[in-house]
Amino acid sequence: MNKTQKGAMAVMVISILLLVFSMTIPLAWLYKVPVLRILPLVFLVLSYIAMGLSIIFFRKKQSPGEVDFDERDRIIKRKAILASYITLWILVFLGCTIPFMITDQCGIMPVSLLPIVLFIMFIIVMLVYSLTILMQYGRGE
């Protein structure tokens, strides 16, 4: 595994954990069950652990003379950025239309939901970025 693959793998794991974390926050607010209240914290701690472990994972090289990235990695990253950019626009569109459709024209939504929605959008974009990279390596492109 080269550095780009390792980076994508780390981003994917951290994104999944943070996505679960951000989805458990509304659950903790809605239901007053103690287990559900701890759940976001558990996933936040797990994502911090994953961040720490990814640094160790990054250090190991395939060979001492190995380059960090090459022309193929650059092409793969460019395609992944394009995929995540398209995803961002789709999410922005959905983020604007779905609340409108749910709450209607004069509906009310808690303001605290906005940072959570934006955070989830960001995490999904990062997830798409890392998955696109891993898929391209998987296909051997």
Add this chain to the structure above:
Amino acid sequence: MATNELKNQIRKLRFENGEMTQQQLADKVGVTRQTILAIEAGKYAPSLPLAFRIARAFAVPLESIFQYELQTDSDNKQ
């Protein structure tokens, strides 16, 4: 429809040059092992500078490593 096919002799040349590993060749030409793997499998067409670096690593002309073949539908049917 015509399809482009870039064939290469990297695998053969590696074994002829003291069973060089993909990692050794990658370090020599300044790319990752995955790139050499993809080029050998014909899944990635290297840039011209990289192709020249690979040729220089084996001390052979470029044409003896990479062969470009244009295949048409009639070729595929045969």
